[in-house]
Amino acid sequence: MKQAKQQMRFLPTVFPKLKEVLLSYRMGMRITEVMVFDSSMYGKTGYYVCPRCKVTMEREFVSFCDRCGQRLDWNGYCRARVIYPGRARNDT
Numbered sequence: 001m002k003q004a005k006q007q008m009r010f011l012p013t014v015f016p017k018l019k020e021v022l023l024s025y026r027m028g029m030r031i032t033e034v035m036v037f038d039s040s041m042y043g044k045t046g047y048y049v050c051p052r053c054k055v056t057m058e059r060e061f062v063s064f065c066d067r068c069g070q071r072l073d074w075n076g077y078c079r080a081r082v083i084y085p086g087r088a089r090n091d092t
């Protein structure tokens with residue numbers, strides 16, 4: 001009787017933490033902030049902020065952040081908090 005030993009003992013083990021992080025990139029993070037730049041030329045222009053890397057995005061309603069690759073969830077984007085650059089966040 002043969003024993004099926006040493007069979008696939010080396011399956012890639014993913015650290016739970018890492019798996020969680022990778023999953024969170026795919027799950028979609030909700031847009032919560034929009035940064036408004038006040039320009040004398042163009043008036044007020046709002047740029048949505050990536051919830052992961054906090055970088056303003058040039059385009060709206062993109063599926064993924066072009067910086068960090070975070071999947072974006074645009075549900076509730078219209079309730080995003082307006083923030084202004086160069087001001088303290090608790091200044092509102």
Ligand SMILES: [Zn+2]
Nearest residue numbers: 050053065068
């Ligand atoms: Zn990002």
